[in-house]
Amino acid sequence: MEKQQQQSIFPPRGLSGSFKFLVSFLAGCVFILVGSLSGNGGGPAEEAAAILDETVKPGGGRCDLTSGKWVYDNASYPLYNERDCTFMSDQLACEKFGRKDLKYQNWRWQPHGCDLPRFDARALLERLRRKRIVFVGDSLNRGQWVSMVCLLGSAVPNSHKSLQSNGSLTAFKVKGYDASIEFYWAPLLVESNSDDPVNHRLPERIVRAEAIEKHARHWTGADILVFNSYLWWRQPELKVLWGSFDSGDGIYKEVGMLRSYELALRTWSEWLEFHVDRSRTQLFFVSVSPTHLWGDEWGAAGGDNCYGETEPIAVEGHRGRGTDAGMMTAAEAAVAALRARGVVVQLLNITQLSELRKDGHPSIYRKQWEPLTEDQIAEPRSFADCIHWCLPGVPDVWNEILYAHIFSDTP
Numbered sequence: 001m002e003k004q005q006q007q008s009i010f011p012p013r014g015l016s017g018s019f020k021f022l023v024s025f026l027a028g029c030v031f032i033l034v035g036s037l038s039g040n041g042g043g044p045a046e047e048a049a050a051i052l053d054e055t056v057k058p059g060g061g062r063c064d065l066t067s068g069k070w071v072y073d074n075a076s077y078p079l080y081n082e083r084d085c086t087f088m089s090d091q092l093a094c095e096k097f098g099r100k101d102l103k104y105q106n107w108r109w110q111p112h113g114c115d116l117p118r119f120d121a122r123a124l125l126e127r128l129r130r131k132r133i134v135f136v137g138d139s140l141n142r143g144q145w146v147s148m149v150c151l152l153g154s155a156v157p158n159s160h161k162s163l164q165s166n167g168s169l170t171a172f173k174v175k176g177y178d179a180s181i182e183f184y185w186a187p188l189l190v191e192s193n194s195d196d197p198v199n200h201r202l203p204e205r206i207v208r209a210e211a212i213e214k215h216a217r218h219w220t221g222a223d224i225l226v227f228n229s230y231l232w233w234r235q236p237e238l239k240v241l242w243g244s245f246d247s248g249d250g251i252y253k254e255v256g257m258l259r260s261y262e263l264a265l266r267t268w269s270e271w272l273e274f275h276v277d278r279s280r281t282q283l284f285f286v287s288v289s290p291t292h293l294w295g296d297e298w299g300a301a302g303g304d305n306c307y308g309e310t311e312p313i314a315v316e317g318h319r320g321r322g323t324d325a326g327m328m329t330a331a332e333a334a335v336a337a338l339r340a341r342g343v344v345v346q347l348l349n350i351t352q353l354s355e356l357r358k359d360g361h362p363s364i365y366r367k368q369w370e371p372l373t374e375d376q377i378a379e380p381r382s383f384a385d386c387i388h389w390c391l392p393g394v395p396d397v398w399n400e401i402l403y404a405h406i407f408s409d410t411p
Contacts, residue, residue, distance in 0.1 A: 063114035065401050066349040070312045070356060073108040078392035079119055085150035085391070087163050087172065090367035092143055094390035099365035101310045104390055109353055109397045119400050121155035127406060128179035134219045137228035138187035140289045143388055144226070145183040147395035148402075152181060168197045169218050182222075186215045187232040190264045193245065194232065205232070206239045206252070209263035212271050220275060224406065226348075227268070228286040230327060231387070233261045258326050265334040273343050282406060283345040285335055286398065290351060291322040292358040292386045306361040306386035313356040320355055346405050350398045360394045361386045 082088060082095045082105075095102060109116055135145040149172045153161055160175040168185040185197040191208040194200040195215075219225060238260045243250025255263070272283065295304025297320045298313050328351065335345045354360075363384040376383045389395050 063111055065111050065114075065116055065404060066353060068109055068111035068353065069316060070107045070353075071110045072103070072106055074103075074106040076118075077108050078105040079396055080150050080154040080392060082392060084154065085146075086153055086158060086161060087146070087149050088391065089143070089146050091139070091385075091388060092146060092362065092366065092391040094362050094365040094393075097362075097365045097367060099363075099390070103310060104357075104360050105392045107312060107357070109400070116397075116400050117404050119151055119396075119403050121152050124403060124406070125152060125155065125174060125177045125179055128174075128177060128181070128223075130178045131223040132180045132182060132221070133224040133226065134182040134184055134222040135226045135228075136184045136186050136189070136215070136219055137226075137286070138185075138230075138232055139388060140231060141226070141228040141286065142183050142185070143391070144228075144286065144395045144398050144402075145181070147391055148181055148399050150391060151396065151399060152179075168195065168215075182219075184215065184218050187229065188264060189215070189227065189229045189268050191215065191245075192232075204239060205235070206241055206245075207260060207264065208241045208243075208245070209255075209260060210242065210267050212267050216271050216275065223280065224282045224284070225276075226284045226286060226402065228289075229261075229264070230288050230324075230331075233257055233264075233327065234324070258324075258330060261327055262330050262334075265330060269334050269338050269343075272338060272345070273341055276343065278343060282409065283343070284348050284402065284405065285331060285345050286348045287331065287351045288323050288328055289387075289389075290320050290355045292320065292361060293322060294320070297321065298358060303381070305381055305384055306358050307363045307381045307384040309359045309361075309363075311359055313358055316356075317352070318355050319352075323351060323355065344409075346409055348398065348401060348405070350401065353397065354389075354394055357389075357394050360389050362388055362390050365390070 082093055088096075090096070094104075133148075135141050135148070152174065153172070156174055156176075162173045162175075164171045164173060170183050172181040173179070174181070185195070185200075187194055187200070188205075188207050189212065191211040191214050193202055193204075193206045235257060237254045237256055240253050240255045240260055240263065241250050242253075276283065292298075292306040292309070294302075296302045298315075298318070332347060335347050338345050361384070363386065364380045366385055366388075368383070372383065
């Protein structure tokens with residue numbers, strides 16, 4: 001991802017500019033006042049307390065927020081405008097880069113038998129007052145973080161939000177709430193040779209499957225942790241290192257994809273078990289984000305992919321072959337084992353609902369980091385991004401589900 005610099009807000013010049021600055025200043029004062037009042041038992045915070053009731057089925061029992069269907073709803077969605085998101089990523093800004101069909105922004109996820117609580121930015125900001133939420137993982141988790149920044153930022157005046165970057169850690173700060181919404185780049189969770197947040201595309205991937213502290217020290221003490229790791233493991237074998245990158249006596253071994261993933265999950269689990277304050281820290285692990293690389297999966301021609309797709313898949317239960325069941329099972333087993341040891345990690349199962357959204361990817365409508373070749377220009381499908389997600393879009397629903405769990409699963 002391109003490096004993003006912290007933005008400064010300066011008062012515009014001239015009479016018209018002075019008026020606009022005055023309006024912005026007054027809006028900021030109102031924002032601080034509302035934020036202060038909401039901390040005293042009123043407003044969005046009270047409404048948020050009822051979220052658990054909203055997610056209970058009428059007949060009793062907790063609602064499965066991940067089982068449902070997509071409903072077109074251009075009255076309620078999108079939850080924000082792409083152009084109004086101050087820190088939108090060019091990798092995900094599909095409208096900015098020429099996408100004309102914008103229906104992908106208007107689909108609402110409808111669980112069977114209940115309703116997904118609507119995202120209330122002020123309620124979540126109140127919950128995050130003087131707290132840190134850190135998203136840890138790869139570019140798909142970064143997309144979910146950008147979505148969260150856009151969702152929360154829609155309720156915050158520009159003069160009260162900023163972005164700060166320091167190596168692998170990027171933090172969105174909200175003045176008035178002293179809230180920090182952060183992303184930490186660790187695509188394999190454990191230490192690897194792909195840990196540089198910019199230069200990480202290397203011909204050979206090497207992981208130190210038993211080393212996580214270099215990363216973990218940056219998220220230690222966070223109040224909410226949202227992890228993911230999947231896409232970067234997707235190759236037949238990875239080179240695993242026992243030892244240090246800096247020493248010459250390390251032991252390297254080619255290890256199968258699933259086994260190396262299990263080794264990393266074990267290291268991650270052990271760190272959580274011994275370093276997390278279970279009485280106050282909420283933990284989440286996001287399941288597989290599916291791809292739509294092969295059009296034959298939904299009845300299109302074999303050479304097609306997500307390019308040109310404008311509607312979701314209608315068949316409930318659709319599963320693409322890019323989703324590895326073995327890796328999903330490994331993550332579920334790690335979460336279950338932690339729970340048995342008293343560490344509660346909520347698995348956010350976003351896989352099935354996202355499987356249906358072949359229309360939600362950037363395709364060719366994103367910033368291209370390398371100049372396109374003549375062959376690519378002649379065949380757009382050849383460079384279509386069918387992995388990441390446009391914003392506003394699918395990751396906003398992931399965050400609506402996360403939002404419901406943050407309020408209902410408090411330690």
